[in-house]
Structures are given as C-alpha cells and as structure tokens.
Amino acid sequence: MTVANVTVDGGRTEGSATSYRAGIIGTGFMGEVHARAIRVNGGEVAGVVASSERRAAVAAHTLLATRGYAAVEELLADDAIDVVHICTPNYLHYPLAMAAIEAGKHVVCEKPLATNPQDAVRMAEAVTARGLVGAVPFIYRFHPMVREAREMVRSGGLGRVVLAHGSYLQDWLSGAQDDNWRVDARLGGASRAFGDIGSHWCDLLEFVTADPIRAVNARSATVNAERGGRSAVETEDVVVLQFETEGGVLGTATVSQVSPGRKNRLLLEVSGSEASISFDQEDPEKLWVGARQGSRLLVRDPDVLSAAAAPYAGVPAGHPQGYQECFANFVADTARAIGGQTPDGLPTFADGLRACRIADAVLRSAETQAWTEVES
Ligand SMILES: NC(=O)c1ccc[n+]([C@@H]2O[C@H](COP(=O)([O-])OP(=O)(O)OC[C@H]3O[C@@H](n4cnc5c(N)ncnc54)[C@H](O)[C@@H]3O)[C@@H](O)[C@H]2O)c1
Incomplete structure (x- = not known):
C-alpha cells in the first residue's frame, strides 16, 4: 500500500492511504459520480x-483531482495511475479500454462495455490475458436490498423460481426536442434504450436469480x-x-426512455413457488416479500440483513442510502479485486460482454x- 499526499480544494493537503490511484476519462455525469466514490x-x-x-483543467478542480491531462496518452503513460475509469460516450469504450490494458492499467469501463459483442469479447480476453481487473458498473447490484433478494433466491426462500418480470422506465427523452449523444447510433451504439438501461435490468435479473436468459422475443419502437x-x-x-431463461423460467420486461414521470424506475419482481420479491430502484431501502399469507415489507437494517447483504449497508437503519453509495460499494470491491481478492458479485468484463450479447x-x-x- 502506498501513501500519497493528495492536494485538494485550493491547496488543502490530505494524507490519504491509498492503493487506488485512478485516472478518469470523461468528466460528465458519470465522471463526477466515479470521482466521489x-x-x-x-x-x-x-x-x-x-x-x-x-475542460480537463476545470474538471480536475471540480473533481478534486491531482491533475488534468491534455490527452489520454499522457494519462496512460503516467506511473502514478493504476486504474483507469472510462466514463465517456459508448463508442470510445473499446479503443480507450484496449489502450489502457495495453498500458498495463486495471480498467473500470462504463456500460455498455462495447457497442457490439465482438469488441466486448476482445476486451474481456485482453484483461484476462494481462492478468488485470476489468470491472463494469452494473451498479444496482450494490444496493443492500438487491443483495438480500439474491440471498433469498440462493437460500431457497422463494422456493422454485417460476416467473420474472419488470421494467426500466425513464422520461428524459420523451420530448421531441430532447436530445443526447446516445440518440446517435455512431456514438451510443445501435441499441439505445435497451443498451443504455435494459442492459441494467437484465444484469440485475441474472444476478438475483443466477439463471441466464436463454432466448428473447423483442419488439422495439422509435416514438420520436x-x-x-x-x-x-x-x-x-x-x-x-x-x-425464457436457461432454467425454463418465462418473463417479460418493458424498457422505455419516453415515459413521462418515470425518472429511473427500475422494477424487478421475481415469483417463486413459495414467495415473491419485488425491488424498486427508486425506493431502494425496501424489499417487498410476497406470500400467500403474510406479505411483508423488509426495510433495510444492517442488524437484520443476511450476512451477504449487511456489508453493503454503509449507514445505520433509518438513514437512507442510495445510488452514490452503490458506486462507493462498487469501487471498494474493485479495489479488493485489484488487491487479489475475489469479491462476490463484482461485475466484470465477462458480465459486460454478457450484456452486449443480450442487447x-x-x-x-x-x-x-x-x-x-442469446449467444453464450
Ligand atoms: N452505471 C451507470 O449507472 C451509468 C449511469 C449513467 C451513464 N452511464 C454510462 O457512463 C458513460 C458516460 O455517460 P454520462 O451520462 O456520464 O455522459 P455525459 O455526456 O454526462 O458525459 C460524457 C463525458 O465524456 C466527455 N467526452 C466525450 N468525448 C471525450 C473524449 N474523446 N475524451 C474525453 N472525454 C470525452 C464529454 O465531454 C462528457 O463530459 C456512458 O457509457 C453511459 O452509458 C452509466
């Protein structure tokens, strides 16, 4: 472990024990979230x-970074950086990740890992060949109540899983004037709504049930x-x-970026022969546990969560925790992986590839x- 003196915020110096020296490429929404985590x-x-x-100079100040670089090549050549976080538009993920791997850096690459499965295969193979960590922020895995749901499925609390369904709904592209780089297939990839948010839903389903999707029947629409x-x-x-899953379970999912009033409504419901669970990302402190008799609402409380979920509860019960803490949990597990551990449920480049294949x-x-x- 190295100890770095980090100069932050107008010259204030903090002694920071760290083995996680990160370079961030792309300083928009995700760049800021990653920096805080x-x-x-x-x-x-x-x-x-x-x-x-x-912009790098301005962002270095805003994100409390040690320095801004003029170009990616400078960042990759710097021995002061161990891990590169790629937070750019999707079409840049592949070339940037391959260059970072070539430079011997561990890589955190935002989803979708690549804009096609072929590139994602090369990325997954490259990190493995170099013995590096490649992680993808399928971030909803890091909600404690998602871990609890997964543990209930794993321990048999739901009985046999018989059905899964849900949705991921947003409204930020519902107006005909709403625009973003994601709309352009050259920058975001051929699949927009599904690649952007449907990939999160499918990852969460497979994470909670440990039952991969075998085949899909999809219809899509471009409303605007x-x-x-x-x-x-x-x-x-x-x-x-x-x-339909490998285990023969049937399910449905609706994905939309044009549903007024729905901001980031990821809903996953899984029915088992004995009980059901339902998780709503906009209300992540709770897990609905359905039963023929005595349905209940389980509220996040580290004192009563399973051993698999409790470590992800960073604050005591009654102090709501959410999205930003998911990223903190994700970075903590990525650091453990870089340190040689195998954190349970860290989404890797293999999971990123899997999402590309489903898309x-x-x-x-x-x-x-x-x-x-779905290609396996
Ligand atoms: N895991 C999650 O929960 C989550 C949530 C949102 C976005 N994302 C992903 O994060 C990535 C970024 O999305 P965002 O919402 O932050 O987008 P954004 O538009 O807010 O930020 C992208 C940034 O990349 C910068 N950029 C563009 N080209 C660049 C280049 N050549 N070199 C360096 N920087 C460049 C842009 O100037 C911008 O600041 C996307 O891949 C997206 O799918 C993931």
Whole structure:
C-alpha cells in the first residue's frame, strides 16, 4: 500500500492511504459520480482527461483531482495511475479500454462495455490475458436490498423460481426536442434504450436469480422519429421483451426512455413457488416479500440483513442510502479485486460482454420479429 499526499480544494493537503490511484476519462455525469466514490474509499483521483485540455483543467478542480491531462496518452503513460475509469460516450469504450490494458492499467469501463459483442469479447480476453481487473458498473447490484433478494433466491426462500418480470422506465427523452449523444447510433451504439438501461435490468435479473436468459422475443419502437433537429432517428425509444431463461423460467420486461414521470424506475419482481420479491430502484431501502399469507415489507437494517447483504449497508437503519453509495460499494470491491481478492458479485468484463450479447439478441429479434437465442 502506498501513501500519497493528495492536494485538494485550493491547496488543502490530505494524507490519504491509498492503493487506488485512478485516472478518469470523461468528466460528465458519470465522471463526477466515479470521482466521489473513489475519494470516499480513500482512493486518489490522480488525474482526469476531458474532451479538451481546458475542460480537463476545470474538471480536475471540480473533481478534486491531482491533475488534468491534455490527452489520454499522457494519462496512460503516467506511473502514478493504476486504474483507469472510462466514463465517456459508448463508442470510445473499446479503443480507450484496449489502450489502457495495453498500458498495463486495471480498467473500470462504463456500460455498455462495447457497442457490439465482438469488441466486448476482445476486451474481456485482453484483461484476462494481462492478468488485470476489468470491472463494469452494473451498479444496482450494490444496493443492500438487491443483495438480500439474491440471498433469498440462493437460500431457497422463494422456493422454485417460476416467473420474472419488470421494467426500466425513464422520461428524459420523451420530448421531441430532447436530445443526447446516445440518440446517435455512431456514438451510443445501435441499441439505445435497451443498451443504455435494459442492459441494467437484465444484469440485475441474472444476478438475483443466477439463471441466464436463454432466448428473447423483442419488439422495439422509435416514438420520436425526429428529435432535436435529427431527421431520421435510428435508435429505439422503447423495447418490450419476452424471455425464457436457461432454467425454463418465462418473463417479460418493458424498457422505455419516453415515459413521462418515470425518472429511473427500475422494477424487478421475481415469483417463486413459495414467495415473491419485488425491488424498486427508486425506493431502494425496501424489499417487498410476497406470500400467500403474510406479505411483508423488509426495510433495510444492517442488524437484520443476511450476512451477504449487511456489508453493503454503509449507514445505520433509518438513514437512507442510495445510488452514490452503490458506486462507493462498487469501487471498494474493485479495489479488493485489484488487491487479489475475489469479491462476490463484482461485475466484470465477462458480465459486460454478457450484456452486449443480450442487447445484440434483442436487436436481432426486433428486426426479424422472432424468438432469438442469446449467444453464450
Ligand atoms: N452505471 C451507470 O449507472 C451509468 C449511469 C449513467 C451513464 N452511464 C454510462 O457512463 C458513460 C458516460 O455517460 P454520462 O451520462 O456520464 O455522459 P455525459 O455526456 O454526462 O458525459 C460524457 C463525458 O465524456 C466527455 N467526452 C466525450 N468525448 C471525450 C473524449 N474523446 N475524451 C474525453 N472525454 C470525452 C464529454 O465531454 C462528457 O463530459 C456512458 O457509457 C453511459 O452509458 C452509466
């Protein structure tokens, strides 16, 4: 473990014990969230790269980074950085991650890992070949009540899983003028709503049930065919999905970025032969546990959570914890992996590849209007 003196916020110096010296590429929404999560774990935001040298300098100040770099090459050549966090638009994930791996850095790469499965395969193979950690922030895995749900399935508390369903709904692209780089397939990938948020839902389903999706039957719609000055939007606003798992469980999911009033409503419900569970990401302190008699609402409390979930409860009961703490938990587990441990449930590049394969099957199914197997 090295000890770095980190100069932060107008020259204030903090002694910070850290073996997590991170460089962040891309300093928008996710770059800021990652920076906070790194610092809260005692790590160092050693440097940042933004879309220009001037923006990197501004972001270095805002994100309390040690320095801003003019170019990615400078960050990758710096021995002061052990792990690179890639928080850029999706089309840059593949080239940036491959360059970071080539430079011998561990990599945290935002989802979707790549814009196609072929690139994701190369990324997963490259980290393995170099003995590096490659992690992907499927962040909802790090809610304590998700861990509790997973433990209930694993320990048999639900009985035999018989059905899974849910949705991931947002509204930030519901207006015809709403626009973002994600709308452009060249920057975000061919699948937008599914690649962006449906991938989270499927990851959470497979994480909680440990039962991979075998085949999908998807339909998609582009509700706003013109948007923000674009005349022919190619990426989808909505996906409705039927699926069957390897274990023979049937399910459905609805994914939308055009549902007014729904901000980030990820809902996952799993029915078993004995009990059901339902988790709502916008109300993450609670887990509904359904039963023929005596349904109950389990409220997050580290004193009563299972041993698998309690470590992810960072604050006592009654003090709500949420999204940012998920990232803190994720970075803590990534640091453990870099330290040689194998944290249970850390989403790796293999999981990122898996999500790319599901997105690819969804695209193919929507095009052919047929049930389509997910490549394994
Ligand atoms: N895990 C999650 O919960 C989660 C949530 C939101 C977004 N994401 C993912 O994070 C990534 C970033 O999304 P965001 O919402 O932060 O987007 P954003 O638009 O807020 O930020 C992207 C940043 O990348 C910068 N950028 C663009 N090109 C660059 C380049 N060549 N070099 C350096 N910086 C460059 C942009 O200037 C911008 O600041 C996406 O892949 C997205 O899918 C993940």
